[in-house]
Amino acid sequence: MSSSRSSRRSAGWKGPAQLILRLVLMGVGLGLLTGSGLRLLAPRVQQQEITLPSWLADQALITTLLGNAVEPPSTENAAGKQNAPVVAKGLKQARFAPRQEIRALSERWLELAAQQSDLQASAYMLILDDGRFAAMQAERPMAAASSIKTPILLAVLELLDQGTLQWNEPLTLTEELVGGGAGWMASRPLGSRFPTHEVATEMIRVSDNSATNLMIARAGGMDAINARFQELDLPSTVVNNWLPDLDGTNTTSARDLSRAIALVDSGELLAPRSRDLFREVMGTSITNTLLPRGLMRGLGGAQGEPDASLARKGYRVYNKTGDIGIAYADAGLIELPDGRRAVAGFLVEGPFNDPRSTELIRRLAAAMAPHLKPILVPAKP
Incomplete structure (x- = not known):
């Protein structure tokens, strides 16, 4: 009985000792293999053919094995990534691409025009952002x-882009280019x-006709x-005639x-x-009636x-009018409160200085309003 208990105790101590020895040998072997592998990879890491993850590159053992081959990421590069420009995901510039007619508005315009049959x-x-239009x-x-x-x-601004015109280039007033009517340059x-x-x-601010003729001439003349x-x-x-072109x-x-x-x-x-x-130039136009x-x-x-009234509602209009008595016009870019944009143009011909012509343009513009309301956005919590 005593010899039996003694043999079991010997066997019990032998097992853990062998396990510990095996783990030590395995650890030494893995360490040698890892060290050899890292030294082989060092030239490629140095040449940045292989990039180690930051959690590994920061380890003291790795730095010791690879020396200067591993450089921790600089704060400058990290800051650069954090400050990288963000790609805009909001409203984008939209082309002149009419897609879907707003028939209700087109028909309303026809009704308004029919009320003044002699005009x-x-x-x-x-609406540039979605292609809806009326005509x-x-x-x-x-x-x-x-x-x-x-x-x-x-x-004229295209010439500026082409480099054939400078924004401060002096233009000379000649007898041919003097235009009566609006403006002071004449x-x-x-x-x-x-x-x-x-x-x-x-040319835009006070609709100076002499200034317009100077612009036409600088752009190469009427044919060009x-x-x-x-x-x-x-x-x-x-363009068939120099401004003011009172005959239309x-x-x-x-x-x-x-x-x-x-x-x-x-x-x-x-x-x-x-x-x-x-x-900027379009924004200087004085006439907003x-x-x-x-x-x-x-x-x-x-x-x-x-x-001012439109601005309080979040709208802005960049427009340019026309008035020669027998014809009136207005056209402009309309900025909406939600960031979208629309373009619109109106022309009316009628008896000389007939107030119905200008009033018709105002009514046609007013009819657009229900279709230019901003898209409502719920408040964020």
Whole structure:
């Protein structure tokens, strides 16, 4: 009995000792294999052919084995990754691409125009972000009056992008280019010189006709600028005479005016800085009694200064009007409170200085308002 108990105790101690010995031998073997492998990999790590994870590279043993082959990630690189530009996921620039007609608005425009049967009217609106549009005789050529100055501004800024025009280049007033009517440059002596930025701004701000003629001449003359309008798919937009063109021979359409503005806002034409200049110049326009006032009326704004009233509601209109007595026009870019944008253009021809012409434009603009309401967004908790 005693010999039996003694043999079992010997066997019990022998098992753990063998297990410990085996674990030690396995640990030494794995260590040798790991060290040899890391030393073999060191040149490739040094040459950055292999990148170790940061949790491994930071270990003291790894640094000892690989020496300078392992460099912890610098704080500069880490900060660079954290400060990398974020890709915008919001509203994007949208092209002039009409897709779905807002029939209710087109029909409403027809009803309004029918109430003044002796007036000729043209209207167009496009919401750039979704392609919904409305149109009424939108492609019919009509007397442009000063509304043609918007596509002229576009053509001039293209020269700026091409490097063939400088924004401060002086332009000389000649007898041929003096235009009566709106503006102050015609009162200056012949030979007076004005920087291009002033000429372009005054063409839009106070609708200076002499400034417009200077712009047409600098763009290569009537034939050259008309050819460019055709290339831009503005088929109804034609300069036939120097401004003021009181007979209404210069033509455009509601669709062309809207497209010219959309080509800039969409980024299809003009470099970013020139697009900024386009918006800055358009923003100087003084007359806001047609499209802006009509939109304000449609939105239920109080009577008063249209720009301020629209701004309180989150709207902004960059517009340019036209007025030669027998024809009135207005077209502009409309910024909505939710960030979307729309373009719109209106032209009306009728008896000389007939107040119904301007009132019809305001009514057509007011009819757009229900379709330009912002998309409601729920408040975040």
